[in-house]
Amino acid sequence: MDGKFISFEGGEGSGKSTQLKLLASAFEKSALPFISTREPGGSKGAEKIRSLLVSGDTDSWDSLTETLLFNAARADHLNKLVLPALKENKTVICDRFLDSTIVYQGIGKGLNEAYIKSLHHIIFGNFMPDLTIILDISPEKGLMRAGGRGDNENRFEKLDIEFxxxxxxxxxxxxKRESERCVVLDATQNLDILHKQIIETIAIRCGIKL
Ligand SMILES: Nc1ncnc2c1ncn2[C@@H]1O[C@H](COP(=O)(O)OP(=O)(O)OP(=O)(O)O)[C@@H](O)[C@H]1O
Ligand SMILES: [Mg+2]
Structure with a gap:
């Protein structure tokens, strides 16, 4: 598999979607082959599963069912979109991936973390991002930003501040545990400064010069 798989992680309103858009423009300008995608979703079937996950009541799924739905969406997304693109040597930039499942359904909702990881391993083998950029912001600031957006994809946003x-x-x-794969950036910085740091990180970690 030749293309690089880069995931973006971070809490609600940390700026993942915003930075993905800026990064996609940088790829377009440089004429390097890439696709920009997101989880849950990214492919037709997975987008259908997304609608079950991101809206509605916070308690509409227990953590196990929720995790299985995320994995079902991930299987469709990887098989239909991500893996074929990587085989064609495209860079894949992705809004959220496995770390979100570990953190939201595991650490946040109490499903055993080792269980989530072994499920991933059974379904997807050793497939992991080559680079994960974590946008770090306090939940107070992040939720304030996300609340200003006014969409209805707020099933997770509605959980309490402790979560x-x-x-x-x-x-x-x-x-901290996976410092070879992960880079943490301060998401409270100005948009353009953060964008430049992301470009630099991708150059250093993946050898992709934009
Ligand atoms: N660096 C920044 N400084 C100030 N505002 C920002 C910054 N980055 C993003 N925003 C604003 O914060 C809001 C949330 O950003 P965005 O939708 O990109 O977050 P997200 O991480 O994708 O959130 P979610 O996890 O809910 O999808 C948007 O209104 C966006 O314009
Ligand atoms: Mg987003």
Missing amino acids: HRKIRDGFLNIA
Whole structure:
């Protein structure tokens, strides 16, 4: 598999979608082959599963069912979109991936972390991002930003502040444990400064010069 798989992680309103858009423009300008995608979703079937996951009541799924739905969406997304693109030597930039499942359904909602990882391993083998950029922001600031957006994809946003603190710590702990894969950036910085840091990180870690 030749293309690089780069995931973006971080709590609600940390700026993942915003930075993905800026990064996609940089790829377009440089004429390097890439696709930009997101989880849950990214492919037709997975987008259908997304609608079950991101809206509605916070307690509409227990953590196990939720995790299985995320994995079902991931299987469709990887098989239909991500793996074929990587085989064609495209860079894949992706809004959220496995770390979000570990942090939200595991650390946040109490499903055993080892269980989530072994499920991933059974379904997807050793497939992991080559680089994960974690956008770090306090949940207070992040939720304020996300609330200003006015969409209805707020099933996770509606959980209490303690939940979102666990999410932030969870991402930071993954970054500490897996420092070869993960880079943490301060998401409170100005958009353009953060964008430049992302471009630099991708150059250093993946050898992709934009
Ligand atoms: N660096 C920044 N400084 C100030 N505002 C920002 C910054 N980055 C993003 N925003 C704003 O914050 C809001 C949330 O950003 P965005 O939707 O990109 O976050 P997200 O991480 O994708 O959130 P979610 O996890 O809910 O999808 C948007 O209104 C966006 O314009
Ligand atoms: Mg987003």
